[in-house]
Amino acid sequence: MRTLILLRHAHAEPVSDGQADVDRALSAEGLAEAEAAGRWLSAQSLVPDRVLCSPARRTRETLEAVLGNGVGFVEQRLVDAIYEATAGALAELVDEHHDVERLMLVGHNPGLERLAALMHSGQSGDYRGMPPGSVVVLDFPTDAAVEPGVASLSAFWWP
Numbered sequence: 001m002r003t004l005i006l007l008r009h010a011h012a013e014p015v016s017d018g019q020a021d022v023d024r025a026l027s028a029e030g031l032a033e034a035e036a037a038g039r040w041l042s043a044q045s046l047v048p049d050r051v052l053c054s055p056a057r058r059t060r061e062t063l064e065a066v067l068g069n070g071v072g073f074v075e076q077r078l079v080d081a082i083y084e085a086t087a088g089a090l091a092e093l094v095d096e097h098h099d100v101e102r103l104m105l106v107g108h109n110p111g112l113e114r115l116a117a118l119m120h121s122g123q124s125g126d127y128r129g130m131p132p133g134s135v136v137v138l139d140f141p142t143d144a145a146v147e148p149g150v151a152s153l154s155a156f157w158w159p
Contacts, residue, residue, distance in 0.1 A: 033133030042070025
């Protein structure tokens with residue numbers, strides 16, 4: 001089995017006058033959520049082999065807090081395409097990394113929650129939501145292509 005871990009960024013500060021959305025920082029609540037996500041991932045022994053992260057400040061800060069709270073250092077890449085990506089674009093990105101046994105995406109909604117639904121049920125509109133700081137874990141058969149309905153949902157955690 002291959003594993004895909006989807007991590008939605010934790011709560012961020014609201015955008016201030018003149019600030020770009022991509023520059024929003026985590027709030028104090030968000031930092032606590034991200035730290036809790038890191039502890040949960042570590043307790044589940046869900047340490048990724050590679051992390052693909054949106055370049056947005058809040059996603060980078062979420063990842064930093066997760067890695068600093070039990071997960072430890074892993075290969076990390078900032079991927080511009082994750083910011084504002086559709087479920088289809090995220091699925092293509094995951095497929096490009098099919099050689100990775102345990103891949104983590106750190107990004108945003110609605111893309112992440114729609115990707116989770118698409119991979120699990122085959123319907124990108126069939127989702128219930130991923131709260132800030134939440135984690136979805138999907139398992140894929142080792143040689144399966146990344147396509148709708150191929151994954152099984154093995155865990156869903158939220159702070």
